[in-house]
Amino acid sequence: xxxxxxxxxxxxxxxxxxxxxxxxxxxxxxxxxxxxxxxxxxxxxxxxxxxxxxxxxxxxxxxxxxxxxxxxxxxxxxxxxxxxxxxxxxxxxxxxxxxxxxxxxxxxxxxxxxxxxxxxxxxxxxxxxxxxxxxxxxxxxxxxxxxxxxxxxxxxxxxxxxxxxxxxxxxxxxxxxxxxxxxxxxxxxxxxxxxxxxxxxxxxxxxxxxxxxxxxxxxxxxxxxxxxxxxxxxxxxxxxxxxxxxxxxxxxxxxxxxxxxxxxxxxxxxxxxxxxxxxxxxxxxxxxxxxxxxxxxxxxxxxxxxxxxxxxxxxxxxxxxxxxxxxxxxxxxxxxxxxxxxxxxxxxxxxxxxxxxxxxxxxxxxxxxxxxxxxxxxxxxxxxxxxxxxxxxxxxxxxxxxxxxxxxxxxxxxxxxxxxxxxxxxxxxxxxxxxxxxxxxxxxxxx
Ligand SMILES: Cc1ncc(COP(=O)(O)O)c(C=O)c1O
Ligand SMILES: N[C@@H](CCCC[NH3+])C(=O)O
Numbered sequence: 001x002x003x004x005x006x007x008x009x010x011x012x013x014x015x016x017x018x019x020x021x022x023x024x025x026x027x028x029x030x031x032x033x034x035x036x037x038x039x040x041x042x043x044x045x046x047x048x049x050x051x052x053x054x055x056x057x058x059x060x061x062x063x064x065x066x067x068x069x070x071x072x073x074x075x076x077x078x079x080x081x082x083x084x085x086x087x088x089x090x091x092x093x094x095x096x097x098x099x100x101x102x103x104x105x106x107x108x109x110x111x112x113x114x115x116x117x118x119x120x121x122x123x124x125x126x127x128x129x130x131x132x133x134x135x136x137x138x139x140x141x142x143x144x145x146x147x148x149x150x151x152x153x154x155x156x157x158x159x160x161x162x163x164x165x166x167x168x169x170x171x172x173x174x175x176x177x178x179x180x181x182x183x184x185x186x187x188x189x190x191x192x193x194x195x196x197x198x199x200x201x202x203x204x205x206x207x208x209x210x211x212x213x214x215x216x217x218x219x220x221x222x223x224x225x226x227x228x229x230x231x232x233x234x235x236x237x238x239x240x241x242x243x244x245x246x247x248x249x250x251x252x253x254x255x256x257x258x259x260x261x262x263x264x265x266x267x268x269x270x271x272x273x274x275x276x277x278x279x280x281x282x283x284x285x286x287x288x289x290x291x292x293x294x295x296x297x298x299x300x301x302x303x304x305x306x307x308x309x310x311x312x313x314x315x316x317x318x319x320x321x322x323x324x325x326x327x328x329x330x331x332x333x334x335x336x337x338x339x340x341x342x343x344x345x346x347x348x349x350x351x352x353x354x355x356x357x358x359x360x361x362x363x364x365x366x367x368x369x370x371x372x373x374x375x376x377x378x379x380x381x382x383x384x385x386x387x388x389x390x391x392x393x394x395x396x397x398x399x400x401x402x403x404x405x406x407x408x409x410x411x412x413x414x415x416x417x418x419x420x421x422x423x424x425x426x427x428x429x430x431x432x433x434x435x436x437x438x439x440x441x442x443x444x445x446x447x
Contacts, residue, residue, distance in 0.1 A: 007348050007381075011262050013394050016050055017310065023355035025392050027310050028418025032352035036390050039414050040429055041314040042332035044401050048086065048419040050308040051397075055090040057272045058300070065279045067296050072116055074257045074301030075101050077398040082417060082426035083305065084108035093136060095299050099126040106133060116163075120187050127152050130160075137161045139215050139254075141188055143195075146202050146209075153208035160208065163215040163254055164189060166196050166238060170231045172219030172258065188216070196238055200246040211248040213294065214238055217256025220302060223268055225277035229285075231255060232278070236285035239294065253282065254297035261306045263395045264346045271303045302398040309397020311337065311413070312352060315389040316368070326363045328385045333367010334374040335410040337393070337400045341373045349380055352392035356383040365391065369408050401427070409435045 008014040017025055024031040028047040035045055055071070062069040072093035075084065084094060084105045093114045096102040105115055112133040117126070120141045127145075130138060131152055140146060140162045153160050167188035189195040196214075203211050216235055218227050235253055242248045255278060262268035279296060286293040313330035320326045339345035349365065350356055363382040367374035376393060385391065404412045411430030416423045 007264065008350065010265060011348050011394065012307075013348065013350075016047060016307070017392070017394070019355065023353075025310075025350070025352035025390075028423070029421035030418040030423045032310075032312055032390055032392055035416060035418070035423055036312050036314065036353075038423065039416055039425065041312050041390070042330070042336050042413040043312045043429075044336070044396065044413055044415045045310050045312060045423070046305070046397055046415070046417050047308045047310075048417040051083075051086060051305060052090055054271070054304055054308070055087065055092060058275060058298075058304075059091065061272050061275045062279065062296075065276065065283070067279055067283065067293050070252075070295060070297045072297060072299045073304055074299045075105065076402060077301030078305045078309070078400075078402050079104050080401075080415065080427050081108035082415075082424075084110050086417075087304070088114065095301075099123070099129055102126070102130060102133070102135075112136065118165075122148075124148060124152065128156070131156045131158050134158070135160065137163055137212065139163045139165050140199070140203070141165045143189075143199070143202070146199065146206065149209060150206040153206075158208070159210060161210050161212045162203065163213050163252060164196065164199050164203070164211060164242075166191055166214050166216045166235065168216045168218070168231055168234045170216075170218045170227055170234065172222050172227045191234065191238065197241065197246075200242050200248060204246055204248065211242070211250070213250050213252030213254060213297075214242065215254035215256065215297075217299065218258060220258045221260045222258045223260040223266065223274065225274060225281065228255065228278045229281040232281040232285040233288075236282070236289055236291070239286075240289055240291065250294065252295045252297055253293070254299065255282065257299040257301050257303075259300050259303040261303055261395060261398075264348050271300075304398075306398035307395050309395070309400065311393045311396040311400065313391045313393065315385045315387055315391055317387065318385065325379070326361060327366050328363045328382075328391075329366045329368060330376070330391055331368060332410075332413060333369050333376060334371065334405075335367070335369060335407050336404045336413050337376060337396060338403050338405065339399060340375055340377070341371075342403075347377050347393050347395065349377055349382070349391055349393040351383055351385060352390040354383075354389070358383070365393075369410070371407075406435055411435050 024033045027045045073087040074095045088110045097118045113136045116137045117130045165188035169183040360381045362379035365377040414429035415427035
């Protein structure tokens, strides 16, 4: 069994999240013990510097590769006003997939021109909201949406830029539920049956729509550049067709997001290396057609916020079943992180309030919901936890708070950004009253 320390080194956790002299884990230079005292638990604490460093590394790779580019943060990974402001400050656009995400980014003060609307079933209200706001681009997903866009842009008297979402028939090697590029997918126009060309033809006839390019996203948590290489080749062919045969005013190739991160013991290449591989694949695919690579867009979500997030939980109870398993229960669970329950996701964790000491035995981390599947980690090598200890679960910055629920009427956690030893609350903790705030009683509660 791997020891906790070896895994720390393997995941890079010890480099990003060191300990102070008292053995407390530091997040952005702030002690986890202080964070838990000040803000309570469960708490999602982000190392803000790590998010900014990651974004800057992405910019550097594009600049070194000398291609025109745009990075659009996939806000579904974690969408709050603070993160929208942060990524905007760092020069990113933002992808939104719902009226709620669009509202959040606009409320954060991000110009609509920097936002891009995705979705396989955008409602008329969402499209109207996007058009009226002056959205930067809509990623058109299907024929019904083309009709709706034509109608709504004409009604609003406002034209809109669009990218055509292509279902390229490229399988990503990842969990079935987060794989999106295969032919049998609910997203995009099917390439194999020429729906993409049909979409080009129809869009050409819509005066209030300007088709600036094409888009594809093959899936999430991908480590291998091969899928992107195949994607780049297919998309270069489609791009050339749109430009030459349909004379569309193309300038953008969007290859989606999906760059994988290290959770536990995966062989994850540094994300900058994967990005470089993707850019080079696009350059090669266009060079093979005698064309310069157009403005290359990517839409990373997980790789920007995932590694920077640490969830802090308070240890509550334990149950040791001799010869079977040791359970340790924390004050959160599938309500703040449903990823094990949904995808069998794996996480690394450690005690954050003291240096891990011997013995290291496997402990399975259980949530507090009335649900046997409410587990966060199975059989984690861990120093024996005591009630009151703090457990830090790493790489929980993406698709955790964003996917949190109120199951069992458990309030959602607070979120803080930590940087240079200072913590800033960016999402308040919900109260029990917040959880019931939309309820309408059947009658006035009486004695
Ligand atoms: C269209 C699209 N773009 C971008 C992303 C972001 O993916 P990731 O968070 O893996 O980078 C997703 C999610 O998989 C997506 O569906
Ligand atoms: N929610 C998924 C990623 C979905 C990506 C959305 N297209 C996860 O946690 O891994």
